[in-house]
Amino acid sequence: MSDRRDGPRALRVEIDQHEPMPLRGRFECSAGELLALVGPSGAGKTSMLRVLAGLMRPQSGRVEVGGQVWCDSEQGIFLPPQRRHVGLVFQNYALMPHLSAADNVALAMLHLPMAERDAQARRWLDHVHLSSEQQQRRPAALSGGQQQRVAVARALAREPKLLLLDEPFSAVDQMSRQGLYRLLAQLRSDLDIPILLVTHDLNEARLLADRLVVMDAGAVLQEGPPEHIHRAPRNARVADLVGMHNRFQGVWMGPSGRDGWGLLKWVTAAGGASEAGDMLLEVRDKGKIKPGQPVNWVVPGDGILLGAEGSGQALEARVSDARHLGEITLASLTLERNPQISLRITLAGPQRQRIGNGDRLDVRLDPALVHVMPLHPRPPLEVEQ
Amino acid sequence: MDWQAFSLSIELAVVTLLVLLPFGVLAGRWLARTRFSGKAWIEAFVVLPLVLPPTVLGYYLLVSLGAGSPLGRWLLDSFDVRLTFNFAGLLIASLVFNIPFIVQPVQRAFEAIPENLAEAASVCGLTDWQTFWRVELPLAWPGILSAMVLTFVHTLGEFGVVLMMGGSIPGETRTVAIAIYDRVQSFDLAGADRMALLLLVLSLGAVAASFFASARLVARR
Numbered sequence: 001m002s003d004r005r006d007g008p009r010a011l012r013v014e015i016d017q018h019e020p021m022p023l024r025g026r027f028e029c030s031a032g033e034l035l036a037l038v039g040p041s042g043a044g045k046t047s048m049l050r051v052l053a054g055l056m057r058p059q060s061g062r063v064e065v066g067g068q069v070w071c072d073s074e075q076g077i078f079l080p081p082q083r084r085h086v087g088l089v090f091q092n093y094a095l096m097p098h099l100s101a102a103d104n105v106a107l108a109m110l111h112l113p114m115a116e117r118d119a120q121a122r123r124w125l126d127h128v129h130l131s132s133e134q135q136q137r138r139p140a141a142l143s144g145g146q147q148q149r150v151a152v153a154r155a156l157a158r159e160p161k162l163l164l165l166d167e168p169f170s171a172v173d174q175m176s177r178q179g180l181y182r183l184l185a186q187l188r189s190d191l192d193i194p195i196l197l198v199t200h201d202l203n204e205a206r207l208l209a210d211r212l213v214v215m216d217a218g219a220v221l222q223e224g225p226p227e228h229i230h231r232a233p234r235n236a237r238v239a240d241l242v243g244m245h246n247r248f249q250g251v252w253m254g255p256s257g258r259d260g261w262g263l264l265k266w267v268t269a270a271g272g273a274s275e276a277g278d279m280l281l282e283v284r285d286k287g288k289i290k291p292g293q294p295v296n297w298v299v300p301g302d303g304i305l306l307g308a309e310g311s312g313q314a315l316e317a318r319v320s321d322a323r324h325l326g327e328i329t330l331a332s333l334t335l336e337r338n339p340q341i342s343l344r345i346t347l348a349g350p351q352r353q354r355i356g357n358g359d360r361l362d363v364r365l366d367p368a369l370v371h372v373m374p375l376h377p378r379p380p381l382e383v384e385q
Numbered sequence: 386m387d388w389q390a391f392s393l394s395i396e397l398a399v400v401t402l403l404v405l406l407p408f409g410v411l412a413g414r415w416l417a418r419t420r421f422s423g424k425a426w427i428e429a430f431v432v433l434p435l436v437l438p439p440t441v442l443g444y445y446l447l448v449s450l451g452a453g454s455p456l457g458r459w460l461l462d463s464f465d466v467r468l469t470f471n472f473a474g475l476l477i478a479s480l481v482f483n484i485p486f487i488v489q490p491v492q493r494a495f496e497a498i499p500e501n502l503a504e505a506a507s508v509c510g511l512t513d514w515q516t517f518w519r520v521e522l523p524l525a526w527p528g529i530l531s532a533m534v535l536t537f538v539h540t541l542g543e544f545g546v547v548l549m550m551g552g553s554i555p556g557e558t559r560t561v562a563i564a565i566y567d568r569v570q571s572f573d574l575a576g577a578d579r580m581a582l583l584l585l586v587l588s589l590g591a592v593a594a595s596f597f598a599s600a601r602l603v604a605r606r
Binding site (some may be wrong): 053081093111 | 499506507508510512
């Protein structure tokens with residue numbers, strides 16, 4: 001993929017703004033790739049899209065799409081939205097209430113003669129599966145899902161070089177959402193342009209995106225494929241933002257003796273070493289952390305195994321809370337050796353039938369999946385690749 | 386029935402509307418779309434003719450534009466133009482008096498348009514002018530229509546300012562409201578009655594029609 005990110009149709013963004021609100025980060029997206037901007041409300045995701053669409057001029061930064069510079073503060077370049085050929089699906093769609101669905105789409109093609117405009121609008125609305133009767137309705141007479149399809153058609157009718165989707169699924173019900181996911185997947189294969197999706201829904205981001213850009217407080221914290229970010233979050237904040245519940249504190253003790261492995265002392269949140277001071281875990285050593293340094297560490301759900309047999313250190317635990325939710329079970333386990341420490345696991349399939357409140361069981365942490373992070377994050381502009 | 390006064394009132398209302406409409410739409414849109422520290426003062430000046438007694442407004446116009454004032458004297462000496470006790474003076478009074486009636490409803494109408502529609506239009510490639518014609522103006526139209534009707538009807542019935550600036554010169558400055566007053570003063574109650582009734586029916590009809598039209602326009606969305 002990385003070679004395509006340098007390609008002529010790629011998006012390259014670098015923003016460094018402090019006023020009126022902080023907005024910093026650097027990321028790239030190749031043609032045909034779907035990049036999801038994720039983070040909590042107020043993280044700056046929508047502001048980032050507005051900069052890309054030309055609706056907001058950054059204090060300092062550069063935006064390049066398909067080899068064309070849209071914004072470069074050093075050279076004083078800032079193309080207005082009209083000259084950018086960008087498709088933007090607004091969060092609440094921003095359809096013109098006085099125009100029919102077809103006229104809304106035609107509005108993006110005012111450079112064409114009227115007859116051709118209408119024909120193209122029909123073609124785009126057919127493409128997003130809106131019936132010819134629905135195409136003549138005004139937005140108020142369409143469902144949320146249908147309105148969203150009109151908004152997508154209008155964005156595509158612009159023949160964009162970059163497609164931006166701002167929380168497009170937030171206002172539609174679960175049923176329409178599934179259909180729209182399929183539509184988006186189809187669009188990705190049809191269009192050979194970078195696509196950016198803003199969402200606060202991590203599952204949605206993981207389902208749809210090739211890569212994630214994690215944002216918080218106006219800054220890009222980490223960029224990478226979802227599984228990479230989940231396996232190796234750059235710091236504790238990223239781990240929290242991508243919904244990793246099993247995050248703990250520790251002290252890095254240095255190499256264990258075995259080549260490529262090191263020792264991690266498990267420390268409780270209160271600060272001191274756990275009562276059983278020998279809670280040492282042998283985990284992968286990447287040689288980046290100095291011995292004696294306090295660390296945060298995470299283990300993804302996949303790295304918590306049930307049963308005493310297998311690799312990794314076995315820990316005795318008790319089920320403190322088990323919630324059976326439809327097809328899955330969410331359980332909290334407290335360690336027998338230190339009840340202050342609790343692990344959260346998600347179970348599916350037959351094994352969840354055996355879990356009940358107060359049950360004792362053995363768990364192991366897969367040492368290969370334990371990820372250790374320095375306590376103090378590096379400055380956000382250095383994006384980890 | 387004083388048809389001369391009646392046609393003069395209609396003429397005044399039409400000319401007032403034609404002059405004030407472009408100004409009102411631009412000023413109303415500007416006030417709706419911009420924020421700056423002195424905006425409250427400008428809005429207060431816009432509303433002032435609404436709260437000031439018409440005679441006070443007429444008095445100030447008279448003393449500032451009359452032949453005794455520096456401006457009035459300069460206009461008279463340089464261009465031989467007189468702005469009091471004639472149709473031009475009446476028109477100026479009517480324009481000033483109607484500013485809140487046109488600007489305020491238009492401002493509210495533009496404020497009611499979500500800002501992201503203009504952004505969506507610009508992302509669709511529309512210039513500011515195209516956005517104004519194709520998006521903002523159609524959406525603000527019910528508000529603009531009611532502003533037009535209010536201004537028109539209000540001009541037909543205005544009395545105090547017109548009397549101060551124009552007096553009651555038949556065919557020149559005697560509008561229907563002044564004609565009614567003159568009839569009452571000369572105990573011609575039957576004449577006053579007919580004109581008052583006509584004005585009442587006309588005003589009510591125009592306002593009701595504009596409300597029906599606005600409601601239909603809004604319902605079509």
